[in-house]
Amino acid sequence: MPHVVVVGAGFAGLSATAELAKEGFRVTLINRHPYNTFQPLLYQVATGGLNAGDVTYSLRYFAARHAGVRFRRAAVTGIDHDANEVLCDDGVRVGYDYLCVATGITTNHFGIPGAAEYTMSMYTRADALKVRDTIFGSMEIIAGMSSPNTGAFTIVVVGGGATGVEMAGQLAELKTEALPMTYPELNPARVHVVLVEMGDALLAPFDDTLRQYAHKELVKRGVDVRLKTAITEVHPDHVDFKDGTTLPVDLVIWAAGVSGSPVLRDWGLPIGRGGRIEVNSDLRVIGHENVFALGDVSLTVDNPLPQLAQPAIQTGKFAADQIARLHRGLETEDFKYHNKGTMATIGRGDAVLQIPQGLKLKGVVAWLGWIFLHIVYLLGNRNRAQTLLNLFSRYLLPSRSSAIVGDVMETPKLKAIRK
Template sequence: MTAEPSSLTDADPRPHVVVLGAGFAGLSAVRSLRKAPVKVTLVDRHSYSTFQPLLYQVATGALNPGDITYGARGFAAHTGAYFRKGEVTTVDPETRTISLDVGPDLHYDYLVIANGVTTNYFGVPGAAEHAFPIYTRGEALAVRDRMTSYLDHIAATGEARGASVVVVGGGATGVEMAGTLAELRNTVLPSRYPELDPGEVHVVLVEMTDKVLPPFAPRLREYAAEQLRARGVELRLEAAVKEVRPDSVLLADGTELDANMTVWATGVAAHERVKNWGLRQGKGGRIVVGGDLRVPDHPEILVAGDIGVIEDDALPQLAQPALQTGQHAGRTIMHVLAGEPTERFHYKDKGTMATIGRLSAVADIAHGPKLVGVLAWLTWMFVHIFALLGNRNRVFVTLGLAFRYLAQRRGVMVVGDDPG
């Protein structure tokens, strides 16, 4: 394959579509354009795509990062696209030019912005400096390294009798992280760290509302809370975080929680550099688009996934909306090329789910049953394994999760793969 196109004057006469981001939305957009009469360049700062819903399994040691990543260059080649590795520094809508941190500029006829979002600390003092997010592969590994190194340290020195982990955020990621950590404390710690008393290792989940999993149905929220408490997770509901310190979390009511590690699992926002792209932004820095996902002032620019927001119909920042908007963005470009009117995007809600631990999950199926327990857990397993890219990843994730949940009392803490 020849070098990727970089200019509107390239010999290839087809319109050039540049897709920023190799996440759910970006890959979906590229896939939808594979038979279109365009040349496509996929851009990402990493050479791989990460399956973010399973990052907490990497953070807690069941999976290696390679199990949930897929080569972006290989995906691009398979779909007839080009791949360009680099971090976007500027987007100039007037000249239709994209600058990267390395290599020549890219010029486009159509641009799909699907570069996702990043952790939102909501201006909480100390959160960015002392809390551990789990939004990227490198961050998940940092959590795992911090957890294991601290346990090894106190087991060797006896400087502390226990440890405390505070998880901030009662959404799906926070619930999954807290439940898994508590389960590991109960099942793995006695055999791997006999020097420590599991009863002195505390897991606290802090949520500013009065419930965990707020978007879920009441019965599912109540089940999740019961399962967390049954695993020994201390729930601090209606508790806002005032400050994150190196070894504690200060709540708005003055309570100070010991925290040898604080995991930040609440909220996302656009990357800071998006402010300089000359595009109107809404809440959380999301780029405002029309119903067909085009930017009103620059109809050659489309936005898909978490980074975009339809002005009169804000979508949840989840995998399914990202996949569906990515596909729709590709279809919109094909409609424009064919001289056909574009169509408004309509989200098909397939439901949401979250796992609490072994044989325990909740699944809120759209227009279907609301499941809890083993059936919900099996549904969660099937959906997540099926959604992975690549048969290798499906096999390794199946084995890793099976070993964690079915042979759990033997203990598991996978190591390997460098952060990226």
């Protein structure tokens, strides 16, 4: 059977690998980390609700469970298209008959000065842990000051999509429920959560009624929601807005946009809008008959897909099916995305859910659906059980003040002050 190399172990990469294994192909899965990360729950790690291990899964164990699959931990540095080889950072060249690029996305700072240096993101396990340790570390530092009640702590979340809304809502709950009990030295009224969105509404892909509902619920939880607000520069201790105003800040969490990794430009692939790889309707990379791009990193020029989990899973399976067709001497097909709906949680007992058939849910019912689907899509029974237990402890037990914490890390503002 032909040898297929899959680069990247997110939703798309693992979906493609599992389907290729079913078809009997020899597969080498390459990823720079030895684990898969369940990105939709990283905000729970960042706010101390889940352990990082609850949302990560061993890729060696994944490979062992699928016949014909081998895992290689390496960072890909390039592709030799003439020799059909993937170049790894350890000097090894991995040959392929077919190649699937599923490297996912990274943070897009849109060239805003200071954004890369003074903000934090949540697209990797390390990112989420850094945000968590900075938030709780800052609380520890402030609590140890001689007059902690005199100071204010402001967290700005940039981006009104699902990630930004979920993060802002969870931070608001930490402020009202965890801080009074865990940090009695602090005055919760001095902790501010600000959600900044450049557009005129939150959760743009959702129906207007759900967008308005999410906005209202965040405000009810104490989030300062600022729409039609663009940031022009980020400093260690404040941000500048397009209207000429500034806001003192302690921490800026960037959830405003994503892009393909800059290293892709060195791989000899056509790069389009958002740093994504341009593909034909069958997901083959333009100009390359045996290379596919899957998930968030791919860009179908005529019909761009949303950068969500479901399109990634579907493109992974579809690409594997097309490789099987090519191996049998058949023509490839055009990819058709089946929208199964989208959702976002606002806080405990509150979420919004929208299904294309017209069903729109909000409140507790949508929240329970959010929990169920996220548990189902997690890899590994241990992760499912542990996540369910931790979410139960966080949301349903009488005392919800406990949080998973780590090392004490300083905010960019505190680091600047100490310098």
